[in-house]
Amino acid sequence: xxTGIQAxxxxxxxxxxxxxKKFIELDASVTLIGFDNLESNFTGAVKKELSLDVLxxxxxxxxxxxxxxxxxxxxxxxxSNSITLTADHFEAMNPxxxxxxxxxxxxxxxxxxxxxxxxxxxxxxxDVAIYNSIPTVEGALMMAIQNTDxxxxxxxxxxxxxxxxxxxxxxxxxxxxxxxxxxARNPKDLARIFEMGLTPFELGGLADQVxxxxxxxxxxxxxxxxxxxxxxxxxxxxxxxxxxxxxxxxFRYAEKRGIKALLAPGLPGIVAPKTAGQIIANTLCRLVxxxxxxxxxxx
Ligand code: NAP
Numbered sequence: 001x002x003t004g005i006q007a008x009x010x011x012x013x014x015x016x017x018x019x020x021k022k023f024i025e026l027d028a029s030v031t032l033i034g035f036d037n038l039e040s041n042f043t044g045a046v047k048k049e050l051s052l053d054v055l056x057x058x059x060x061x062x063x064x065x066x067x068x069x070x071x072x073x074x075x076x077x078x079x080s081n082s083i084t085l086t087a088d089h090f091e092a093m094n095p096x097x098x099x100x101x102x103x104x105x106x107x108x109x110x111x112x113x114x115x116x117x118x119x120x121x122x123x124x125x126x127d128v129a130i131y132n133s134i135p136t137v138e139g140a141l142m143m144a145i146q147n148t149d150x151x152x153x154x155x156x157x158x159x160x161x162x163x164x165x166x167x168x169x170x171x172x173x174x175x176x177x178x179x180x181x182x183x184a185r186n187p188k189d190l191a192r193i194f195e196m197g198l199t200p201f202e203l204g205g206l207a208d209q210v211x212x213x214x215x216x217x218x219x220x221x222x223x224x225x226x227x228x229x230x231x232x233x234x235x236x237x238x239x240x241x242x243x244x245x246x247x248x249x250x251f252r253y254a255e256k257r258g259i260k261a262l263l264a265p266g267l268p269g270i271v272a273p274k275t276a277g278q279i280i281a282n283t284l285c286r287l288v289x290x291x292x293x294x295x296x297x298x299x
Pocket of ligand 1: 129133163166184222243264267268
């Protein structure tokens with residue numbers, strides 16, 4: 001239970017509602033900043049304006065998945081006013097506060113470091129990335145279905161990368177009956193692809209592999225689908241680029257060749273905000289529980 005914990009949420013999107021719900025269930029005292037237009041009323045949560053006093057009293061501060069921008073602005077879809085965290089806000093914070101976000105930009109990291117505040121980024125954790133790969137893959141399949149006139153079953157589908165998203169993508173395509181080829185650079189991954197009953201290939205041979213591709217799913221955050229590779233694809237190949245912006249596709253050349261190439265960031269929050277929120281909520285609860293146990297152990 002989080003009885004006695006003073007948790008403050010600043011901004012966010014639909015995913016944050018699941019986290020708020022969980023903290024209230026666990027009996028934390030919850031303050032909401034930047035939720036003025038939120039229709040559902042959380043009994044037990046108090047809406048406040050951003051102030052130094054609120055931050056002084058906060059011991060768990062939860063920021064949106066995207067943290068702040070480079071100027072300290074915090075996005076909230078539940079508020080029409082802008083919210084900005086300044087250096088004064090960070091200086092005023094309780095020195096024992098734990099700050100949680102998805103991925104922190106340099107501004108947030110620098111402010112936390114300058115004031116020796118504990119900052120935890122949750123999105124790159126292995127467990128979160130694997131759970132998140134589930135809605136990501138479902139979103140990619142949705143895009144494949146919407147943008148082709150063939151079934152995934154029987155298609156020649158190429159997955160680039162066998163990381164946390166690539167593994168889930170390849171497995172789902174295989175289960176749906178696609179002919180799945182997976183490109184990787186690591187011999188261990190090539191062996192695993194073979195063990196999974198899929199066709200492995202080294203990334204250096206990518207241009208030869210795409211000649212019969214119906215759909216290519218890229219998960220590698222590096223330029224992979226270059227002009228030379230795209231030039232070898234059939235005209236009706238669909239590229240779904242899942243890698244973080246700017247993706248790994250030469251989109252300019254794909255367009256010139258008339259090949260449909262879609263950059264698809266942020267799929268969990270788009271196709272399954274509730275599930276994506278629950279993934280974050282469960283992770284944050286585990287982290288806060290562990291932190292509290294460590295704190296009690298050392299006091
Ligand atoms: P990951 O587990 O780190 O996997 C990345 C894969 O890319 C690994 O197979 C890695 O191979 C390979 N790779 C990286 N750099 C490479 C290079 N220079 N040459 C060849 N291979 C390289 O990451 P992930 O969690 O699967 O995420 C993959 C991407 O998807 C990231 O950009 C992530 O931000 C993004 N993402 C997007 C969504 C969405 O909604 N679209 C959702 C989640 C994640 P090695 O193991 O050999 O390094």
